[in-house]
Amino acid sequence: MPEIQTTITPHSQQPYVSRTYPSESELDASIQNAVAAQKAWAAVPLEARIAIGRKFIDEFKSMASEIPLELTLQMGRPVSQGPGEIRGFLERAEYMLSIAAQSLADVPLTDTDKPGFKRFIKRTPLGVVLVIAPWNFPYLVSINAVLPAIIAGNAVLLKPSPQTPVTAERFASALVRAGVPKDIIQVVHLSPALTTRAVQHQSVQFVSFTGSVVGGRAVAGAAAEAPGFTGVALELGGKDPAYVREDADLNYTVGELVDGAFFNSGQSCCAVERIYVHELVFDEFVKRFVEITKTYKLDDPTKPETNLGPVVSLASAERIRKQVADAIAAGAKALIPEDLFPVAQPGTTYVAPQVVVDVDHSMDIMKEESFGPVVGIQKVSSDAEALALMNDSPYGLTASVWTNAEQNSASEEAFLRFSDALETGTVFLNRCDYLDPALAWTGVKNSGRGVSLSKFGYDQLTRAKSVHMKVKTS
Numbered sequence: 001m002p003e004i005q006t007t008i009t010p011h012s013q014q015p016y017v018s019r020t021y022p023s024e025s026e027l028d029a030s031i032q033n034a035v036a037a038q039k040a041w042a043a044v045p046l047e048a049r050i051a052i053g054r055k056f057i058d059e060f061k062s063m064a065s066e067i068p069l070e071l072t073l074q075m076g077r078p079v080s081q082g083p084g085e086i087r088g089f090l091e092r093a094e095y096m097l098s099i100a101a102q103s104l105a106d107v108p109l110t111d112t113d114k115p116g117f118k119r120f121i122k123r124t125p126l127g128v129v130l131v132i133a134p135w136n137f138p139y140l141v142s143i144n145a146v147l148p149a150i151i152a153g154n155a156v157l158l159k160p161s162p163q164t165p166v167t168a169e170r171f172a173s174a175l176v177r178a179g180v181p182k183d184i185i186q187v188v189h190l191s192p193a194l195t196t197r198a199v200q201h202q203s204v205q206f207v208s209f210t211g212s213v214v215g216g217r218a219v220a221g222a223a224a225e226a227p228g229f230t231g232v233a234l235e236l237g238g239k240d241p242a243y244v245r246e247d248a249d250l251n252y253t254v255g256e257l258v259d260g261a262f263f264n265s266g267q268s269c270c271a272v273e274r275i276y277v278h279e280l281v282f283d284e285f286v287k288r289f290v291e292i293t294k295t296y297k298l299d300d301p302t303k304p305e306t307n308l309g310p311v312v313s314l315a316s317a318e319r320i321r322k323q324v325a326d327a328i329a330a331g332a333k334a335l336i337p338e339d340l341f342p343v344a345q346p347g348t349t350y351v352a353p354q355v356v357v358d359v360d361h362s363m364d365i366m367k368e369e370s371f372g373p374v375v376g377i378q379k380v381s382s383d384a385e386a387l388a389l390m391n392d393s394p395y396g397l398t399a400s401v402w403t404n405a406e407q408n409s410a411s412e413e414a415f416l417r418f419s420d421a422l423e424t425g426t427v428f429l430n431r432c433d434y435l436d437p438a439l440a441w442t443g444v445k446n447s448g449r450g451v452s453l454s455k456f457g458y459d460q461l462t463r464a465k466s467v468h469m470k471v472k473t474s
Contacts, residue, residue, distance in 0.1 A: 003191055005162040010076035010310045010349045011301055017074075019165050019189040027194055028201070030186050034128045034155035035203045037183035042125050042153035046104055049151050053097045055178035056147070057090060063170055067139075069302065074164045075135050076310045076349065077264055078301040088435075089139040092453065093147055095437035100151050103458040116472035123462040125153030126231070127205040130198050132219065134210045135163035135312060136267045141235070142171055144441065144452035145208040146185070149461045150175070154206075155184045157198065163312060165189055196222045199230065206231040206461065210269075213237050213446050233450025233460060235443065237369045238269045238397035241390040242432060243418070244285055245383070245403040246278040247411055253402045253430070254288040260400075260432040261375040262296065262353050265311050269447075270398045270426075270433050274366050275377045276386045282379045286357060289377065290335050293353050298341045310349035311372055317349050320372030324354055327365040327376070333358045361392055369395070383414060391423045396444035400428035 003021045008014065022030070041049075068082025077085075107121040129149045133142045138160060149156050160168035168187045175185045190198060199207050199222040207230060209219045216234040223230040242257055244250075260272035277285045301309035311317050328334055334356050338344065341352035351372055359366050359376040366376045380386045390399055399422045405412040419427040425442040428434070435441055440454045451460050 005165070005189060005191075007074055007163055007165060008313075009073050010312050013314075013349070017165060019162075021189055021191050021194060024194070024197060027188065027190070027197060030157065030188060031128060031198070031201050031203050033183040034157060034186060037181050038125070038127055038153070038155035041150075041155065041181060041184050044153075046101060046151075046153075049153070050097055050100050052179040053093070053100070053147060053151050056175050056180070057093055057097075059174040059177045060090070060093075060171075063174065067170065070166055070170075071138075071164070072301045072309070074166060075138070075312055076301055078303075078306045078309045080304050080307065081264070085137060085139050089143050092140070092143045092435070092437040096143075096148050096453070096457065097151065099455055100148075100458070103455040104152060104462065116470060118467075118469040118471055120467050122465040122467060123152070123458070124465045125462055127154060128157065128203055129154045129461065130157045130159065130204050130207045132159045132195065132207065132209040132211065133161060133164075133168065135161035136264060136269075138164040138167035139171065140435075141210045142168065144457065145233075145461070146171065148452075148457050149208075150180060150184060152458055152461045154461060155186075157186050157188050157204070159188050159190050159195060159198070162189070192218075195219075199223050200226040202227045204230060206233070208233045208235075208450070208452070210235040216448060231460075233452065234448035235269065235441070235450070235452065236446060236448040237371075237395055238271070238443070238447050239273050239367065239369050239393050239395040240270050240398045240400075240424075240432070241393070242272045242275045242400045242402065243380075243383075243386040243390060244275065244277040244281065245401065245411070245414070246280040247404040248281065248402040249404055250281060250285060250288060254285060255292055256430075256432065257402070258289055258292045262293070262308060262373045263433065265309055265351065266373040266375075267311060267371050268433060270435075271371075272400070272432050273370050273375060275375060276380045276389055277377060278386075279379050279381050282377075286335070286355070286377055290355055293336055293355055294340055296341075296353055298343055298350060298352060308353060308373065311351050312349070314347070314349055316372065317351050320351050320370060320374060321346070323365050323368070323370055323372075324356060324374055327356055327359060327363045330363050331358060332356045332363060332365070332376070361389065367393065383418070387418060387421055391421070394446045396424040397447040398426040398428060398432070399424045400430075400432040402430055405429060 298308040299306040344350040344352035353373040403411040
């Protein structure tokens with residue numbers, strides 16, 4: 001009997017859609033179709049591929065009104081916030097298309113060529129790329145790898161999360177309608193065993209994975225046992241810190257960090273999960289943070305007024321509640337009364353936002369990923385103490401520093417010292433929880449390896465080929 005996956009709507013716990021997994025032979029056939037199609041696709045001039053990419057943007061825009069509710073029913077984010085993911089998706093697509101010609105152009109070496117020789121470096125496609133996408137930002141994350149891979153001349157197998165299967169189908173449909181051959185972009189719904197088979201397939205040259213550390217280790221381990229040398233990029237978890245210096249503008253900073261902690265119910269790899277605040281402003285910062293948190297509306301995510309929805313599953317909700325309870329048992333203090341959010345009951349996916357103080361690094365809430373609407377806030381006495389605590393983590397995706405920096409000021413100099421010393425892929429000043437497509441998106445430590453977005457994202461999805469010509473023999 002074929003194996004079937006079913007997507008459960010988080011807030012109602014009702015089935016939404018089901019998809020049937022392919023057989024092993026059907027998966028193998030899809031990969032071989034991708035291999036054959038890729039050779040022809042790579043021969044299409046880059047300018048034509050970019051033009052198709054621009055048509056894809058128009059096709060995707062034509063779907064925009066239907067996507068927010070679909071997203072809500074698949075993964076639980078408030079419907080009012082769906083358009084934000086669409087805007088980010090389009091911003092990244094447009095930017096990666098705008099730099100494609102330059103990023104994929106041959107690199108000449110005319111400045112060092114000797115008479116009678118011509119040398120240059122080509123960027124050539126890898127072949128077949130498997131993209132394993134997450135559920136929490138399924139469009140935003142998929143675009144980082146799928147569109148650049150296709151524009152670079154690769155074929156893509158897009159495996160969505162079982163939680164958000166329709167998103168990949170929307171993505172592929174827009175690409176095909178724009179002119180991408182159907183075997184160049186194939187959606188594959190796969191079980192864990194079939195995913196391993198795809199990762200290890202001899203015709204899959206590269207795997208881009210976004211998800212948990214556990215999932216990333218599984219993908220890397222499977223790729224290591226593949227018959228060839230399969231490339232792997234891993235965007236994994238985060239426990240992203242923020243530091244509020246004594247000169248930070250609290251009128252601006254507090255609200256930004258509340259949003260950075262609780263947007264999408266904290267279910268973001270780069271959500272702010274721990275905050276260090278200088279002792280001179282600690283009490284005022286916490287007071288304001290709690291006041292804003294209490295204004296959130298946790299409810300049915302299909303209601304337009306809801307700005308905080310459920311977490312993705314019952315298991316996730318229980319894990320988040322346990323992390324908070326364990327911190328309290330170890331001496332921490334929770335500042336948000338549970339009765340402010342009556343919908344957040346045990347046995348449901350609704351988790352109330354929570355602010356926890358009197359925390360330290362012996363507690364999981366300050367060390368292990370929460371992936372929920374909870375944040376720990378710890379008092380510090382100096383920049384040096386804050387820096388040490390920010391780096392005291394197995395993760396390194398983003399970090400932010402909040403200070404009244406102006407050009408050539410002492411505060412800017414302090415931030416630049418942080419930017420050098422922080423063990424993280426992205427360092428923000430007075431900003432958080434944002435991906436600029438012009439900047440390389442990468443992590444260190446358990447947050448992963450590899451690069452997406454920016455010109456370096458194209459480098460990851462191509463290989464360098466050196467061309468060395470002796471054009472004169474005399």
